[in-house]
Amino acid sequence: EIVLTQSPGTLSLSPGERAALSCRASQSVSSGYLAWYQQKPGQAPRLLIYGASNRDTGIPDRFSGSGSGTDFTLTISRLEPEDFAMYYCQHYRPSSITFGQGTRLDIK
């Protein structure tokens, strides 16, 4: 099973700043199977990025994904108030689906 480790656990930033969230895999994964989600309290997760770097429909272009192999990054270029939430990365080959433990993005 592939283990995904996200860092930092909590990131405190101000609106307008740039956020970089890391996701490290325990072994090399295909970029095609790496996704990022946003979750706000009381809501279901929302798909942001699939295939490591492809934004899902309707996702603002301030969200971008990058990386390969074992190291992946979700970048939010300029934080908006609605971006403060939990973020999860995921590896999603059907026979092996795992989530990272999450990064909490807090308002500083």
Add this chain to the structure above:
Amino acid sequence: EVQLVESGGGLVQPGRSLRLSCAASGFSFSGDEMNWVRQAPGKGLEWVSYISAGGSTIYSADSVKGRFTISRDNARNSLYLQMNSLRVEDTAIYYCTRRFDYWGQGTLVTVSS
């Protein structure tokens, strides 16, 4: 509009069974693989089980293997999760999701004596 509506959650004693349902609409259900994902209170996301579009391929997390069974009825546009031998640690919100791009609102399962 894609909609996924879970039902069947509730309070159940350890060792008992529960069956969750997910009613799908707004897309070609029979053409899409589906998953169940759960989230314990205050915790992260945990994948539970996967089923292919036709239902012939199923995968489950080790934590539920042998106790939970995913199934689907494409004629009824419905996804199911049969949960047997429930444990306290199965307490969570259970989400159904279409290929992880659309998610239901979740149904809460509480396992407690």
